[in-house]
Amino acid sequence: MTETDTVLRPGAAAGGAKGRHPALWLVLVLLLLLFAPTLWWLWERWTLSVWNNGHGILIAGLVAWLVWGELKKCRELPTDSSALGFLILIPALAAHMLDTGIDTKLLSAAAMFAALPGLSLLFLGVERTKRILFPLLLLFLTLPIPLVFTEKLHLVLRQITTEGVSFLLPLLGVPVFASGTLLETPNGLLEVADSCSGFSTLYAAITVSLLVAYTTPDPRRKILVLLV
Structure with missing residues (x-):
């Protein structure tokens, strides 16, 4: 049996x-x-x-x-x-x-x-x-992600981008005046829009880093990937 x-x-x-x-x-x-x-x-x-x-x-x-x-x-x-x-x-x-x-x-x-x-x-x-x-x-x-949840973050990233560009352009010989998220140059006025804020890149980078950390067998490398 x-x-x-x-x-x-x-x-x-x-x-x-x-x-x-x-x-x-x-x-x-x-x-x-x-x-x-x-x-x-x-x-x-x-x-x-x-x-x-x-x-x-x-x-x-x-x-x-x-x-x-x-x-x-x-x-x-x-x-x-x-x-x-x-x-x-x-x-x-x-x-x-x-x-x-x-x-x-x-x-x-x-x-x-x-x-x-x-x-x-x-x-x-x-x-x-x-x-x-x-x-x-x-x-x-x-x-x-709906904009209502990320609007403030978008604005902060746009301001950081504006400050960075306004710092770099004079080093390249291009005069610029920054106001909020607007850049005024001799050739015209530029606005750092949401698509230029870097949020999409940040979102994608976080996702990819989690994916890479998951596929990494070494725990120390997992932590390193997440920190980077």
């Missing part, structure tokens, strides 16, 4: 794994259809300009590659599933439904990324989800 149980259990586990794959693909297809307008909105934001979330496409591609690599390493782990995924998936879908009424698209995009760990818990289990959780969370750093 014991030997029979030993033989049947691996088969049963394999059957469960195979049974879940079609369901997983079906759910993914349905979610792609559900979030299709949101994905298109994200694509438009990511490709709008290099000054506006241009790093989004790169990070999304790298996250997909990292998740695939981690899952390949987990092939020997037993098949698992956790109902805890519903605690994440249901609120995420509720947030998406809410956004269909207020139509911000940003809330829907955040809900889409939040749903991914929930799906992972349901179809891949706790251990696999732990392996891919950090890359999935990095997707939130590809979302456009």
Whole structure:
């Protein structure tokens, strides 16, 4: 009896794994259809300009590659599933439904990324989800940040840029007068706009540094990357 149980259990586990794959693909297809307008909105934001979330496409591609690599390493782990995924998936879908009424698209995009760990818990289990959780969370750093949350930071960065340019131009023989975020030169008046503040570069740099730190095995190098 014991030997029979030993033989049947691996088969049963394999059957469960195979049974879940079609369901997983079906759910993914349905979610792609559900979030299709949101994905298109994200694509438009990511490709709008290099000054506006241009790093989004790169990070999304790298996250997909990292998740695939981690899952390949987990092939020997037993098949698992956790109902805890519903605690994440249901609120995420509720947030998406809410956004269909207020139509911000940003809330829907955040809900889409939040749903991914929930799906992972349901179809891949706790251990696999732990392996891919950090890359999935990095997707939130590809979302456009509303100006209302960054307006003050934009202004500070614009002022720093203005001061820096007004210091450098005289060294190059170009007279300049700075007032606020305006630069007055003999050839005309220039304004340091939000796109010139460096915020997008800072946002992308923080995201990339977290990604590099994650892929660095040495803890000391992780700290060094984050500090730099």
